[in-house]
Amino acid sequence: MGQVKRKEKKGPGRPTKAVTQERDSRELLLSVSAKLFARYGYDGVTTVAIAKAVGVRQSMIHYHFKSKALLWEETIHYIMQKRKEVFPINDPAITALPPVERAKTHIRLLFDTSIKEPEYGRIFQYEAIAGGERFQWLMDHYVRRSVAIIDRTIAEAVASGEIRDLPVEHLTAIVSVPRYLSVVFEAIVRDMHNIDAPAHEYLSGLCETYIDVLFNGMLKSPNTQARLT
Numbered sequence: 001m002g003q004v005k006r007k008e009k010k011g012p013g014r015p016t017k018a019v020t021q022e023r024d025s026r027e028l029l030l031s032v033s034a035k036l037f038a039r040y041g042y043d044g045v046t047t048v049a050i051a052k053a054v055g056v057r058q059s060m061i062h063y064h065f066k067s068k069a070l071l072w073e074e075t076i077h078y079i080m081q082k083r084k085e086v087f088p089i090n091d092p093a094i095t096a097l098p099p100v101e102r103a104k105t106h107i108r109l110l111f112d113t114s115i116k117e118p119e120y121g122r123i124f125q126y127e128a129i130a131g132g133e134r135f136q137w138l139m140d141h142y143v144r145r146s147v148a149i150i151d152r153t154i155a156e157a158v159a160s161g162e163i164r165d166l167p168v169e170h171l172t173a174i175v176s177v178p179r180y181l182s183v184v185f186e187a188i189v190r191d192m193h194n195i196d197a198p199a200h201e202y203l204s205g206l207c208e209t210y211i212d213v214l215f216n217g218m219l220k221s222p223n224t225q226a227r228l229t
Contacts, residue, residue: 026064028054030078033071038119041126042072042134072134079120080142087113089149099157104211106150107175111207115200150175163215178210 036045051058065071087109127135154171157163
């Protein structure tokens with residue numbers, strides 16, 4: 001009795017053209033949604049406007065995301081996935097640094113991320129002002145974890161005696177908040193001071209000045225400080 005030849009199972013091949021087009025269409029919708037939500041806020045954007053900006057029918061958005069609320073959530077996931085490439089906060093090379101150097105690295109990464117991926121910061125500011133369910137969703141899914149990492153870094157720096165024993169939540173805010181403000185007010189500062197440098201050069205320089213002032217102070221010498229106190 002001869003053996004029955006069985007077909008060998010093949011591994012997954014290349015995605016079909018239709019699958020690739022669908023994936024590209026979905027990513028384009030997310031990319032455009034990120035820009036529109038960042039510029040106009042959740043309430044200022046409609047699925048009609050997003051579809052028009054992409055050049056597709058509104059039904060395409062509902063096909064991929066079912067609703068505007070789900071589109072917003074998927075847009076945040078999309079943004080945060082891109083941010084991880086720029087801000088690898090859990091990278092062993094970073095977590096192994098001494099606390100103060102780690103804090104400085106956090107600041108540089110936060111500035112760099114805000115330069116390369118500004119949409120998240122703008123969306124977060126909008127939701128923080130508005131409050132409500134979307135703000136809590138952001139806090140629960142992303143913000144608490146990243147802030148907790150910076151909290152631990154600051155707490156270790158305080159425990160080691162390298163920085164003053166001030167409330168950790170205050171120090172974390174000082175580390176985290178200015179990168180949002182610097183991006184928001186960048187256009188104002190550039191116009192007032194006639195800055196011609198590209199945005200990334202200006203913000204990178206601002207970041208280093210901020211780190212210097214934060215850790216070394218603004219006063220020129222201890223004697224100056226003594227006269228002012």
